[in-house]
Amino acid sequence: MVTHRLYLINLAKKWEVTFSPLKDTKMPIESTPIPESVPSYFQQRLTQLAITPELNELTAASFTDDYARQTFPIFSENLSGDILIRYAGINGWKSFFKGKSQEAAYVRTRLHPSRCTNGMPKYLTPRGAGTEVFFPPTILEAYHQATELKTLVVTEGEFKAFKACMHGLACVGVQGIHNTHEKDPNGGNTLNTELQAVIRQCQVKNLIFLLDNDCLTVEYDEDKDLAKRPTLFYSAVRNFREYTKHLECDVYFAHLNPERPEKGIDDLFCEQADKVPQIVEELLKFKLKNPYFFIENVTDKSLKKLKSYFGIDNAESFYSKYEEVLTDKKFRFNGYFYQYNGLELKRLVSDAINNFVRIGDDYYEAYQKPNKEERMETVFDKRKKVTITDDYGKDAHLFIKRYKGFCLVPSHHNYRREINQCYNTYYPLSHQPQAGSYENSLNLLKHIFGDKLEFALDYMQLLYQRPAQLLPILLLQSKERETGKSTFGQWLRDIFESNSVKLGNADLQGDFNSAFVEKLLIVVDETSLEKKATSEAIKRMSTEVGKVIVKKKSVAEYETDWIGKFVFCTNNVGTSLYIGKGETRYAVFTVPPFPKEKKDPHMQQKLREEIPAFLHFLLNRELHYPQKGRMYFDFEVYKTNELDEAIDANISVVEREIRNYIQDCFDTWPYLKELSFTAKDLADELKDNSKFIDRVALVRSLKNDLEYTPTPTSTRYQFYSLKAFSIVPDDFSPVSRVGKCYCIHREIWEIGKVQIPEPPPELPF
Known part of the structure; x- marks a missing residue:
């Protein structure tokens, strides 16, 4: 039997004499004229690897004809500039079934670099086909001639395997460091059966699992778990060792020296062409360290030591391994956040975790959400525990504040988020009262309420200073448009922010009330609610002093305190709401149109800018009217002719x-x-x-x-x-x-x- 080393060297010399560009005196320059146009990606790649057309050809058994052999190029080019890689196995050209019966050649695609954008992978495996092992021609010839291959290298990539074989190093390529296996009949994993056949037929004694030089590289990213990448390499080595345990050979783990610029073995052979024999010899010495490789026998190596080599056995080991990258930065390791403070490595949690709370058994996050005008509004959304731990670490939930339940306690001055172990769902206002001009705010109130200005000011002051106080239902009506009703409603929303809501008619007449039932201010524009039942429900809620039922889709009903105040704006004078005789809960005002000379397209922005000054005014103003009833005011204070007309109209x-x-x-x-x-x-x-x-x-x-x-x-x-x-x-x-x-x-x-x-x-x- 021909020895593996002599066989491969002789075969490599045969390729060199006939085709190799490494020896200029024997390369048929005249037969390969240099094209005038720019070489394609395919041409550049094969030229770089010194793969000539003759080396690129392989004759193997046809998968369509049991008695025929076919010759094809292993590497070819398609119209898109991609490189097509045709696979052959120990039984001939490989194929796969597209669907139930259509058999096609197994061709893997290396996309042109210009197409590898927007997350597109570099390689595409045939749709519907599994992963295969790439066997260069020299390995297939050794298998069929039962040539002894003392050492066989398994590495990632077809080009690397092909280039290694060109220089006398027996090598096969896999489509990913985790793709050395296939499913066994029992549902478990086993080493690829063709690879096993080659190992046995060629009497392989040493298996080298060779990785690139970046297997010990970590790129810092605060949002990513940095342990994942080295863990993937560790698990690939561990699994390969497990898949080969039943074979009578030693298993080695090797990777290129991280201090060298060449990433893979193909790059190393190309860049160090004059040292190829020395490089191959150094690898086959199996010394732990040499100028080109790290290599270690892992046949019986403990997993703990293997983890330690990749620095993933614990956070301290990880920091020590990658200290040059991590320095004093906050980083994430196995779901937890760590940072070196100059003395020791400390486990910590992101400040963003303070935005989360646990209420009973559920988690919630408070965050700022932009509205259509790109102004931020605070929202409070439910979150899953797994989402939080994925984003902030396995133990992030341990840093989240916990509450027994919800409460609704409105306050604009002595606001408290936590009250007796309950989470207050009322939102604090972002406005800080500050002395200043509030002329536009006062003018708007004069325009809307006319001679009832003191009532309007008291109403606003009670909303701000005593938000739990029951107040009359405001109904602003006018047949004309552009009177300032909607401006007033939006101004109220700007003041009370997330504690207010704007609704349509359908929202009040639907089956669910969760959109408004816990809000301080409910503004309804273009009101048209003639149904008596709806109006009765509004009246009942406006004087509610106890609990109301919250009805939310797909959520069990629960009780909450009612703090809502209704503000209706409508152009349907007299018919927007059903108001019965003797009704005292409504304050109805007809709003006149703005005089042309007073119309201001920037009014809304001016009102927003005056909010701190207007709140300062309300904070220091004395109430004009004393409290007389459950809705604070005596009915005569806000009684208007418009109310009588609305009653008559109904x-x-x-x-x-x-x-x-x-x-x-x-x-x-x-x-x-x-x-x-x-x-x-x-x-x-x-x-x-x-x-x-x-x-x-x-x-x-x-x-x-x-x-x-x-x-x-x-x-x-x-x-x-x-x-x-x-x-x-x-x-x-x-x-x-x-x-x-x-x-x-x-x-x-x-x-x-x-x-x-x-x-x-x-x-x-």
Whole structure:
């Protein structure tokens, strides 16, 4: 049997004499004219490696014909400038199945450097194919001739393996340091079966797992776990040792000297062409250290020592190994943060961890989020524990402040985040009161509230100084646009920041209320909420002094304190909200349009700039009105004609007809002191007026709207019929009847009657 060393040297000499550019006297220069154009990436790479067309050819068994052999170049070029690497194995050209039946050649692609952008990898493996071992022609020939290869090198990359074999060093290439294995029938991992066959057939005694010179390189990045890279190299060496334990050979781990500029063995052979025999000889001596390599027998080496070599056994070892890179920087190792303080290595945690809290069993993060105007707003979002540990270290959660639960305690002066082990979800304001001009703020309030300016100032002062105080519902209305309503609403939001929210009509009528139920200020623009049920819910919340239920999608309901104040802005005068008779919770104001000479496109920005001065004014101002009720103000303070008009506009058709009928009766018979009628009488009188009127609707309206009840027993009464009077006014007389009648006294009616607005005239078409 030919010895491996002599065989490879003779084969390398044969290549040299015929094709090698290393010996100028034997290279057929005339047969390889230099192209006039710039060489392609493929040409540059093969020229650099001294791979000639003859060396690049391989004849192997066809995978399409059991009796044929085919010749192909191992390295070729596609139209995109990429290098195609055709694989051959111990049984011939390699193939894989594309889908269930279509068999194709196994060709790996080395992308052109210009295409390796935006995270694109350098190499592409055929889609649907697994990883394979690259066997250069000399290794395949040695296998088929059963030539002894005492030492076999396994390294990452086809070019490295090919170049090593060109210089008499038996070498195979893998597609990654972790791709030396394949799955065994039991679901475990085993060394690639073809590689095992080569090792046995060629009687390999020494296996060298060769890495590049950067396997001990760490690039500093504060956000990345620096232990991951050396751990990957360690695990690759460990796994290779495990996969080869059943083979009768010694296993060595080697890498190029980190102090040298050449990264891989192909670079080393190219840059040190005149020293190639010496380089190969140094590697095969298996000495621990030499000018070109570090090499060590790891067949029986303990994993602890192997970890220590890569510096990953502990943080101190890691810092010592890579001290030149780390110096006094904060770095992350195995999920934890460390920093050398000049005396010792200390474990620490990022300052950003202070933005996290644990409430009960859940984690939350407070951070600044830009709005559409790129102004920052504080938000509070739920986070997973694994996300926090991934970003800040395995023990980061140990540095997070813990609370028993949530609380909602509004305050703008003596703010406390933690109250009795509970996390206060109310946000502190970023504004600091400071003396200055607030002229624009005052002018806006004068424009919006007119002669009710003191009420407006007290309202703003109570919002700021006593945020838990119940306050009237503000309704700002106008038929015209650009009156300042929306400007006022946004100004309130700018003042109270994340404690305020702007809603649409649908948000108040939906099933979930988590968007607003814990806010101090709820601003609703373009209000149109005519449904009585919605208005009733708003009224109920506006005077709530206890708890309300928070309804959030996909989250269990829970209770919280209600601190909300509603501000509605609308162009639907009189019809935006249902406001019933006797309502005292609404402060309704009609806002006039701005005079043209006072319109200012920069008003919103000016108001923002005045916030510190305006808050300073509110902080030092005395309240104008004393507290009189649950909503602080006496109703007369904010009562307006607009409220009466809004109430009148919400009178139902049935109630309107009843009131008109009663008034018409008293106007028709001035001497009449008492008007009596039954529900049937009234139904007969009004049945032609509206399709909504029937006896049931009349009884309901008399009871609920007018608060009238019939006599408990049947009684005799005089019925005055407007229908009968309209037919024979000159010969009319009341009819005496018996029944449970409603009795309306003129004096009481005149005192409590509501002015009924006339219905709109009918259109002429």
